[in-house]
Amino acid sequence: MGFVFLLSCFFLAVGVTPSGATGNPDLLKTIQGAKGDIINGIACSPDGKLVSSAGDGGTVKVWEVNTGKLLYTLGKELQSTDAVAFSPDGKFLAAAVNAGGRRGNAVQVWDLASGQLVQDMREHTQLITDLAFSPDGNRIASVGNDNTLRIWNVRYGTLETTQKETKNNLLALAYSPDGKQIVATENWEGKIEMWDAVNVRLIRSIQGHADWVLCVAYSPDGKEFVTGSRDGSVYVWDGETGTRLRVLRDPELDPVNSVAYTPDGRFVVAATQSRQILSWQKSGGKLFNFYEGHDLSVTSLAFSVSGKNLVSAGLDGTIRVWSTPGQGGPDSLYAQGVKFEAGIDPMEQDLVQAAKLYQQAAENGQVDAMFRLGGMYSQGKGVVRNSDEARKWWALAAEKGHAAARMQLQSGQKIALAVSPPQAKVEEVHSQPEPKTLPPEDKKSKPSVKETPKPELVAKIVPPPPAPKPVAKDKNSLYEEGLRFFKGDGVPKDYGQAHKLFVEAAEMGQAKAQYRLGFMYSLGKGVKKSDHEAVSWWQKAAKQNDADAQYYLGYMYEIGGGVKQDMGEAKKWYQKAAANGNVNAAQSLKMLP
Structure with a gap:
């Protein structure tokens, strides 16, 4: 036994550790960028051989995917770059840059054969947040914090049109595959703009999300598009009517920074602040898998036209190359199976x-x-x-x-996948009959043959050993135990038990437990949703210099969640969080007016 x-x-x-999938079977390559250089956006060349990155370091870089070799460093005296895009024929690379000065926000275009800057288009008055080539490669559309959609002629470097239909910042855009429509997204009111790209007129404005809509992507067939929000939600929309078709992810306190469809249209992928890359099957919208590998938030995703690889970039300054969802090898299938069997969060x-x-x-x-x-x-x-x-x-x-x-x-025995809890043992004890005392005369008589009594079977109940006396746990142990229940790490996921343990730790002053409680109340996980209660716990953790709590406290002041909206307080807490190393707070500061 x-x-x-x-x-x-x-x-x-x-069963717990996938030895055949040691490390991360879906991660094929990591390209190390400049240390401390936050990458804001990436793009793949049409042939999949090159990847370009835009970062806070001020330069546009072009890497060879197979070798990870840096081929080009483009841009001179730039303060930052926020988005990049290859032309459909792969000959040109465009970037949204900040060159400093009054007219420093520009769309710049380089000829990749020579590495020469061929267009420097400056009309945006504030940060340019995103850009995209038209499918025929003749135009570039761009959006920015000046609330405008602008369309440029690539060949002549001229501005063809400027459209302004909102007082909100425009954060992201995408061309439909046929080039007939453009979808642009807004910040404050969470709206989505659908544009006629040929006549350049607004078709409709729809209420998309409850918070900033950070990203958008069209499906390869153009019949739908997907958006991701700062509130963590991911929604799919009808490409013609703007009707919401599916909810891939409900609001989660985990912003979605980038979305994309696989080139075959079978999967939707999303990059999150929590360092995960999530993938859903388009049919049915079920969460299919998730990848982890970045050390900080994942900011951008891209596929080559061939769909061979998925490329991601993050605030950790790295570019990572992954197997495309549904195309991993046996180790990938096994690792994915382990996630489904164990119910590893978020699956x-x-x-x-x-x-x-x-x-x-x-x-x-x-x-x-x-x-x-x-x-x-x-x-x-x-x-x-x-x-x-x-x-x-x-x-x-x-x-x-x-x-x-x-x-x-x-x-030769079947082994259970789980061990049953100890129960009282039942032991078989054979009792022997007590010998009878014979009188002396009986001893002298002729012996007779007597049947020996059979021993009786007596069930003796042996109780389990007494449970050991509970050992007083410190606040950090309570927090770690609560986190296991919160994530379902080695135990069944149980938000109620997690909440109980977090409260014990938080009342003892554990800052991360206080932060987690704010998280639970903000989303209504295991407790009744309450922004006021969330803010209360985040304030406690923020006063202990917890950078994550400071970031979310700034967020709540920004949107007026649980507190009166106060942009001054929002900036104050974002600044504190950024000073404590929270790069997401630093990014939020860039986006505030």
């Missing part, structure tokens, strides 16, 4: 999906997937229980040298 118990523990340990547990992914990975030779699949067949989790199938997959894994599978087969 001891052997079986140890084997069970080993089985569980293997919900789905044992059927986990079994399917393990099956695909196992059929492609992934040994850990074989072992996990055997376990699921053994227990009937996600599949119909089948001991023959379980032994088959364990045997295949054992043939490939999987130690736990070999031990499983040798033990």
Whole structure:
């Protein structure tokens, strides 16, 4: 029994850590940019061989994807760059730059063959937040904090039109694949503008999100577009009517900085402040997978036209190349299966999906997937229980040298995926009959044959050992335990239990627990939603110099959530957060009027 118990523990340990997917199987390459250079935007060349980055360092850089080699550094005496775009034929690169001075906000265009600046177009009066080439490559559309949409002639470097239909800053834009429409997004009121790109007139303005709409992308067929907001929501819209079609992500205190469709149109991906890249299946809108690897917020996503790779950039100054959703190898399938089986945040547990992914990975030779699949067949989790199938997959894994599978087969016993809680033991005790004292005369008589009484079976209840006395936990231990329940890390996700532990830690002065409580009240996770309560906890944490709490406190003052709107207070807390290293606060300061 001891052997079986140890084997069970080993089985569980293997299940938690995907050894066949050590590190991150979907991360193919990391290109290190300049240290401390925040990357605001990236773009892929049409052939997928080049990637360009725009950053706060003031230069536009062009990298070779396969080697990670820096090929070009473009731009002179620039203070910052905020967006980049390759022309459809790959010959030109455009960037939204700040060159300093009164007319320093410009759209600049370089000839990539020579590296020469060919156009320097300066009419925007404030920060240019985004730009895009028209599908035919003849024009560039740009938007900015001066509330305008401008369209430029690339060949002549002239401004063709300026449109202003809002008092809000315009943050992002996208051309439809046929070039007939432009979608632009606003900040304060969360609106979305749909433009006739040929006649350059506003078709409709729709209420998109409850907060700033930070990003937009069209589907490859042009029938829909997706937007992401600072409130964390991701919505899909009808490309003709502007009707909302699907909610991919409800509001979450986790801004979405960039969105994109895979070139085949099967998936939507989004980059978040929490350093995750999320992907949903277009059909049905179910969360398909997530990638993690950036050290700070992910700011921008891009695909090459071929769709071979997904490229991301972040505030950590790195560019990362990933396998495109749905195109990962066996290790990727296995790692994805582990996420579904365990219900790793933000994915919900789905044992059927986990079994399917393990099956695909196992059929492609992934040994850990074989072992996990055997376990699921053994227990009937996600599949119909089948001991023959379980032994088959364990045997295949054992043939490939999987130690736990070999031990499983040798033990000849089924190992549970989870260990049951201890129960009272029932021991079988054989009682012997007490010998009778015979009188002396009986001893002299002729012995007779007597039937020996059978021992009685007596059930003796052995209670479990008394539970150890609870050990007083310090505030940091309480916080860490609460975080495990909040994320479902090794335990079932339980917001109620997380809240209880966070409160204990917060009342002892644990700043991160106070920050997390603000997070829970702001979103209504495990508690009744209350902006006022959220602000109260964030104020406590902010006073202890917690940069995240300071950032969100600034955010609440900016939008008037739980407190009276006060841009002065918003800037004050953003400045404190930025001084404490919160790069998101630094970005927010750039966007404030």
